[in-house]
Amino acid sequence: MAFPDNILDDGEQVIRNLRPHWRRVAIPVALLPIVVGVTAYLCSLDKINNHKAALYAVLILAALILIWFSVRPLLMWLSTRYCLTNRRVLVRTGVLSRNGRDVPLTRVNDVSFQRTVIERMFGSGTLTIESAGERGQVVLRDVPKVEAVQRDIYRLVEDEAQRLR
Numbered sequence: 001m002a003f004p005d006n007i008l009d010d011g012e013q014v015i016r017n018l019r020p021h022w023r024r025v026a027i028p029v030a031l032l033p034i035v036v037g038v039t040a041y042l043c044s045l046d047k048i049n050n051h052k053a054a055l056y057a058v059l060i061l062a063a064l065i066l067i068w069f070s071v072r073p074l075l076m077w078l079s080t081r082y083c084l085t086n087r088r089v090l091v092r093t094g095v096l097s098r099n100g101r102d103v104p105l106t107r108v109n110d111v112s113f114q115r116t117v118i119e120r121m122f123g124s125g126t127l128t129i130e131s132a133g134e135r136g137q138v139v140l141r142d143v144p145k146v147e148a149v150q151r152d153i154y155r156l157v158e159d160e161a162q163r164l165r
Contacts, residue, residue: 016084020142021124028073
């Protein structure tokens with residue numbers, strides 16, 4: 001999915017349009033068939049099947065578990081975007097209400113990344129962008145190919161500085 005053109009300025013081009021790494025939703029997606037299977041098994045038991053209150057309690061509990069541990073993380077993942085353009089870094093998050101943060105490349109002081117052992121296995125990491133200004137840092141979690149994104153930001157910061165000279 002392309003980043004909306006109405007957010008971009010004239011002459012601004014999208015370099016990378018990313019979501020957080022897919023591993024963020026691997027467990028919530030894997031949890032879905034487990035919860036459905038356990039719920040189906042529990043509902044088939046005679047002790048629960050014969051008592052409507054117990055049956056409804058199991059179904060409501062299963063629905064709450066699915067909403068909180070599967071649907072919510074999936075929606076959060078789907079609604080989070082990291083976009084790198086030739087002029088700025090854009091972050092958009094939020095399911096019902098949207099939050100956005102833009103960092104102009106001309107204000108970037110430092111870009112660093114951190115990778116845990118698990119993140120190294122999956123090729124992701126946490127990217128920290130320090131900028132001049134009141135708010136200081138932007139932390140992007142679970143960025144796929146974090147080292148390549150860091151290199152791109154450094155290259156684009158240099159290109160933007162050259163363009164403005």
